[in-house]
Amino acid sequence: MPAFWNEPDWDEHERVEVVHDRTSGLTAIIALHSTHLGPGAGGTRFWHYADPAGAMRDALRLSRGMSYKNAMAGLPMGGGKAVVLLDKDGKKTKAMLHAFGDAVEAMGGRYVTAEDVGATVADMVAIAERTSHVCGLPVGEGDAGGDPGPFTAMGIYHGIKAAVAHKLEKDSMEGVRVAIQGCGSVGGGVAKLLAKDGAVLTLSDINDDRARALAAELGAEAVAADQVMGVECDVFSPNALGAILDDAGIAGLDCAIVAGGANNQLARPEHGAQLHERGILYAPDYVINAGGIINVSLEYLCRQQGEPCDIDEVRKRIAQIPGRLKAIWNESDACGRPSNEVADAMAQTLIGRGA
Template identity: 45%
Template sequence: MNAIIDLARAIPAAATAPALTSLFGLPDEPPHERVLLVADPASGLKAILAVHSTARGPAFGGCRFWNYADEASALTDALRLAQGMSLKNAMADLPFGGGKAVILKPAGWRNDAAEREALFAAFGRAVQSLGGAYITAEDVGTTTADMRQVQQHTGFVSGIPRDGAFGGDPSPKTAWGVFVAIEAGVMRHLQRNSLDGVRVAIQGLGAVGMHLAQFLHDAGATLVVADVNPVRVDEARARFGAEVLPVEQILSAEVDVLAPCALGAVLNSASIPTLRSRIVAGAANNQLATPADGDALHARGILYLPDYLVNAGGIVSVAREYRGEGEEKAVMTEVSRIRERVLELLDRATASGQTPARASDAWARSKLRAA
């Protein structure tokens, strides 16, 4: 492995230059514990592994493979995702801290099988170099096959199908958690006891989005969907009778529930004034561009259910798999507890006078402090 730089150890803690301190963490937040930059010219790997906190245990979070505009964007994404995993794992009462990895898609990427294997082999060696401080799994752009390749070089990986044992793709569990959260939100905010006839807009029909569409369709919801992949859109139209909108219109669809299931920061000062949903609850990580955007949603009377609370089903699945505790029925029962956590959050928000987003952050951070 070439050019491995552990930023949080290599740069003196006393450094005060803005350009350097921004590498440690997010504005107005304590620094991340470790930020590892990895470059492997032989495979083309450029990756960032961010360990936000190990207060509750080893940092656990998936690996994203994405075409970033630039390296600074990739770093920001890694830092935001890692912090989100700390909050997510704490809220799910898992014995893990928060971390995340992003791999920058190489220029001219052809997705050749041998090329991909070499890339994820190099990534596996990077994970191993952290000695168990970070455990990886699937995320946007990565697959169970990628994790099998990573497994050839480190044991600090999960989300892998195992013969005769629980494991594999966590996306159905993520989707189920979002589904039960939507049920809870509809019951409390819309005063409806079922999803029959509830209009739900799904932004993004990847693995999680399509599973969520299936769960919602089975419950009688009416679906409005958008995705950049026309094949996925056609599938949703055929399977669920979904109404299709262009990707640039889905956020402003007139629906009861908006479920962002693509990438983050979609709820921002530009998009929030255009929303015509009453609830936002989706699988995408870091949906709020800034904490103030949660306040803006609340001011408009829109119930925002924080992503790290509702999309924790996937990490519950891979965490139980990693610990050898997994069993389908038990894991699904654990994921279903997201429904009760949503209702508890809404009670906490009412009692404290905070928005649900602020109350959720306070709740999660109290769990981190307790650790």
């Protein structure tokens, strides 16, 4: 029996492949959680893992999250994810990208890849030289596709406003205190959108210089990466890596709302109950951060059908994210269950795995 069957995040995944190409040095994991609604769609994470078991856990958790994300976003796509294990210096070569493209192609269209942490549009272009089952490629002005980061940020921005309206009963972000963890494409995009609305921002990033530079640009405050989760604020917005909401992380929060784009923010499902018990409103990550996959999935689907897909359709679908969040929170308020459990139940029904 494969070792990953004993992983707590194994969830009857349809397919898990470990890919090793000796010539290029590629080692990768491709996990398909569900193809009930369509091909498993989800980005590829390029990362150095001190323990390969961590890569397997990421692949399993992230692919399941993509099943839920795509289902809740109303996309005809299943859930899949890939991780490419890099060495300590993060070396990534075109030969590795080509070998990974070959591995995706060998899946026969059951897995569609895109950008994730550590991946760029240029990486997708290289992968696309070996397979057509890739999205997040360069597109013309006004077309869906390209870098998913700004679209993910757009959805999170809308979701934060919805959370503030639901929890704080405010219809404006003016003066609302938001602590943002991560100032990359997603977190930085969220910060810029909120700054325009007059939110009071506290920023942090593993790269202190990046956080300070963005804070200076937006008139915000910057704090060290290890301090941001304890900042007194109305909204804590995690937009870096996941599993930060564990016992210690939740105990240190001083906020009313958690709403951000990081995948798998809850270290374990039971941590959603801890947030709920503390009266902290939680925006399930795979619902609020769906903007990027909406963008690249529409790009892929339109290209497969030989049809154009303009950006207005992407924006229209991203604008539906707040409504989905409100439905989850209203059900949570009515039944007393944590919002993550409510969202999971909804998603499981959509992919044919409901009770």
